[in-house]
Amino acid sequence: MRRLTMALAALSAAGTLAITLPGSAFAADGVLLINGRKFFEPSGCVNVPSRFGVNVLNGTNEVAFVFEGIDCTGDVLAAVEPGDEAFVENGTSVFIR
Numbered sequence: 424m425r426r427l428t429m430a431l432a433a434l435s436a437a438g439t440l441a442i443t444l445p446g447s448a449f450a451a452d453g454v455l456l457i458n459g460r461k462f463f464e465p466s467g468c469v470n471v472p473s474r475f476g477v478n479v480l481n482g483t484n485e486v487a488f489v490f491e492g493i494d495c496t497g498d499v500l501a502a503v504e505p506g507d508e509a510f511v512e513n514g515t516s517v518f519i520r
Contacts, residue, residue, distance in 0.1 A: 451519050453483035453505075468495035468518045477514035479503045489514040 450466035457469060458478050470493050471477045481487045481503045489511045491497035495518040503509045 451483035451485035455483050455487060455517070455519060456480035457517055465519050468516055470494065470516045471514065473515075476510060476512040477517065478508070478510045479514075479517055480508045481505055481519075483519060485520045487517055487519045490516045490518065492516065 450464040452464065455462040455465040455469075456479070457471060458473055462469065465483065468490075477489055479487055479489060479501075482505075484505050486505065487503040488495070488499050489501040489503065489509070491500055491513060493515050495516045500514050501509050501511045
């Protein structure tokens with residue numbers, strides 16, 4: 424009987440946790456447009472192969488950060504708020520949670 428009670432308690436806790444966690448716990452909700460390329464539910468770092476800078480249209484619920492170096496290294500050149508757009512001449516990568 425004790426095992427059954429413990430199993431039911433664990434199952435109940437797992438069910439409650441599953442209900443309370445948001446659907447996209449590890450990605451931004453929406454679309455991030457980088458130089459015309461769409462990224463749905465983006466997460467992490469995106470390298471931008473362009474010598475002409477980076478254009479970011481942020482249609483997500485998170486801030487997108489444009490970095491000077493590849494792999495999201497170096498200085499942050501811009502922070503593109505949700506709903507905003509920015510062109511960053513020396514940007515080479517973009518990070519979003």
